[in-house]
Amino acid sequence: MYGRKRYQLVKDFASGEKGHLKPFNSKLFDETIEECDQNHHLIQSLIRKMEQEGLDVHSNRNADHCGALVHHLSLIRNKRCLMAYVHNRADIDRDLAWRVGLELLDLPPEIQDKLTTLEKEYFKNHSVAIKSYMGKVGIELNVDMVPPKDPCIKIRAVGEIDQGIVISDKTTNFTRHSMHFLKRTDAEPYIARVTSFTCCPSPKTNKLIRPL
Amino acid sequence: MNPFIQFRYKTEPDVDNYEPEWYSPPSSSLRHSNTPNLSILRNRATLSVTVSTAQNLPLKSRITPLPRIVQIFKKSMAKYFDIDDILTEEEFAPVLFHKPANGVTIDPSAETNSVEQGAKVELPFWLAHELHLRQAVSINLPACFDQKTRLEIQADAACVDLRSRCPNFYEFGCKLQPLVTDRTIGILLSTAFKIRYKERLTKVFTATHLTASKFLPFLTKEETNLYEAAHLSMTAFKKWRTGGPRFQRASILGRKRKES
Numbered sequence: 001m002y003g004r005k006r007y008q009l010v011k012d013f014a015s016g017e018k019g020h021l022k023p024f025n026s027k028l029f030d031e032t033i034e035e036c037d038q039n040h041h042l043i044q045s046l047i048r049k050m051e052q053e054g055l056d057v058h059s060n061r062n063a064d065h066c067g068a069l070v071h072h073l074s075l076i077r078n079k080r081c082l083m084a085y086v087h088n089r090a091d092i093d094r095d096l097a098w099r100v101g102l103e104l105l106d107l108p109p110e111i112q113d114k115l116t117t118l119e120k121e122y123f124k125n126h127s128v129a130i131k132s133y134m135g136k137v138g139i140e141l142n143v144d145m146v147p148p149k150d151p152c153i154k155i156r157a158v159g160e161i162d163q164g165i166v167i168s169d170k171t172t173n174f175t176r177h178s179m180h181f182l183k184r185t186d187a188e189p190y191i192a193r194v195t196s197f198t199c200c201p202s203p204k205t206n207k208l209i210r211p212l
Numbered sequence: 213m214n215p216f217i218q219f220r221y222k223t224e225p226d227v228d229n230y231e232p233e234w235y236s237p238p239s240s241s242l243r244h245s246n247t248p249n250l251s252i253l254r255n256r257a258t259l260s261v262t263v264s265t266a267q268n269l270p271l272k273s274r275i276t277p278l279p280r281i282v283q284i285f286k287k288s289m290a291k292y293f294d295i296d297d298i299l300t301e302e303e304f305a306p307v308l309f310h311k312p313a314n315g316v317t318i319d320p321s322a323e324t325n326s327v328e329q330g331a332k333v334e335l336p337f338w339l340a341h342e343l344h345l346r347q348a349v350s351i352n353l354p355a356c357f358d359q360k361t362r363l364e365i366q367a368d369a370a371c372v373d374l375r376s377r378c379p380n381f382y383e384f385g386c387k388l389q390p391l392v393t394d395r396t397i398g399i400l401l402s403t404a405f406k407i408r409y410k411e412r413l414t415k416v417f418t419a420t421h422l423t424a425s426k427f428l429p430f431l432t433k434e435e436t437n438l439y440e441a442a443h444l445s446m447t448a449f450k451k452w453r454t455g456g457p458r459f460q461r462a463s464i465l466g467r468k469r470k471e472s
Contacts, residue, residue: 007302014295046315063326066313066348073342080292087293 005031006081013085021092021114029085032078039075043068093123098142101189102127143185154181296433300380300387301338307349308332337387344391351391356381362400369404370411373430381432413438 009028016022046068055062093115100107104123115123134141156179180187291297313327318335327333335343343349356377364372374381385401412427413435431439 010295010298010302014299042315061311063312063314066311067315067326069346069348070313070316070318070339070343073339077338081298084293084295084298088295 005035006078009085010081013088019092019095021089021111023114024089024116024119026116029082032082036075036078039071039078043071043075046071089119090122093119094126097123097126097130102131102142106189140185143188148184150184152181152183153187154179155187156180296380296383300383301341302336303354303378303380303384304334305337305340305354305388306332306352307335307340307343308352309349311348313348337384341387341391351388353388353392353394353397354378354384357385357388357394357397357400365400365404365407369407371427371430372404374404374432374435375430379433382434408435409438413442 005028009025009032012022012025012028046064050062050064050068096107096111100111104112104120104127112120130142156177309327309329309331312329315325316327317325318327318333318339335349340349340351344351361372361377378384382401382405385397389397408431412431415423428436428439
């Protein structure tokens with residue numbers, strides 16, 4: 001049975017974890033587009049055949065018309081599957097911008113590998129739109145939705161981070177196992193992005209809680 | 213924790229009220245909030261549930277009347293990009309062709325590139341549905357709704373392996389119901405869901421991982437979504453009770469840690 005490429009493409013997307021990206025399956029994508037072309041050729045040949053026999057294409061419902069209809073429906077279905085694939089990936093792309101960070105380089109490299117160049121463009125444009133909106137409104141919108149108990153938290157850097165990161169008005173060196181007392185809004189993007197931080201709740205309790 | 217709930221499933225599907233959204237993905241508000249959400253049915257399954265204490269208003273009076281064509285359009289377009297809907301419609305259904313078709317290779321038993329009138333072919337549901345609308349085919353019941361499954365469901369619905377028959381059993385049945393002459397699919401689906409929900413899904417909160425893993429492979433897609441939603445609610449509740457870590461790696465980046 002022809003036309004299973006689109007099914008494989010959609011299944012490939014669905015087989016990943018919900019909300020997580022898999023690498024863009026350009027092979028299946030291109031094969032589905034090829035199938036669209038084949039369907040289009042077949043439709044044209046069947047319509048030409050009907051016209052050669054001198055039958056009106058719109059009103060006559062013979063076997064050729066039925067065959068052309070099947071190919072037409074298959075083409076529409078291909079289009080739907082391709083669009084759904086791209087649309088759902090774009091949804092995840094937008095979600096990444098909100099939850100992880102607005103800069104493309106803030107994303108971990110394994111995520112960056114899974115995006116195509118067009119998706120990276122989309123990510124950049126979406127980030128620019130978010131930034132300009134936040135600038136107009138005057139509030140940082142991509143922080144945690146739950147209001148905090150403390151404005152500052154204590155964190156400990158577990159892994160290797162670049163030196164000389166600028167946070168608010170001072171430069172901090174996140175050397176391994178160093179403890180810092182930062183504002184919540186500053187620390188959040190780093191915690192969301194990497195697994196290299198453990199965070200302690202307020203200084204009242206000395207319990208160290210590792211992120212999951 | 214389990215409010216007494218009555219189900220009403222309409223066996224006569226009219227377009228105004230027929231919206232069987234068996235599942236909806238766990239809302240992002242759950243991930244952000246620390247407050248527990250114990251009533252999973254309120255948020256997850258939006259099949260027509262009436263709580264026994266609710267006023268029993270007829271459903272039509274609560275819906276502001278829209279022109280029928282707009283209603284049909286809205287319902288069909290709402291799921292255009294939905295992956296689960298696309299996968300449901302890829303399930304095969306046997307059809308009987310009333311008109312011949314040339315130039316198509318969908319009939320594997322035909323020698324030429326065509327389908328004869330009166331041929332019985334297995335088509336994917338989306339194609340069968342469109343051809344049925346144009347009166348070119350008539351759809352028969354697929355194998356997952358046959359007599360064997362019905363007898364098994366009658367015997368003990370909670371233990372039937374519905375996923376091996378059809379991963380989107382309920383959604384597929386809902387789509388088939390208006391197109392097939394058989395009127396008993398609706399009752400079959402609703403009884404199966406009711407029994408399975410009562411026996412299996414209500415026990416999510418108390419079941420250990422071992423017992424849960426035994427029946428998880430039997431659940432359909434819709435039931436798995438409900439199960440995961442309940443599981444998420446439970447873990448969020450426990451985390452709220454014990455005061456778990458407030459900040460975590462963004463869930464969108466995946467559960468596995470990168471080995472640095």
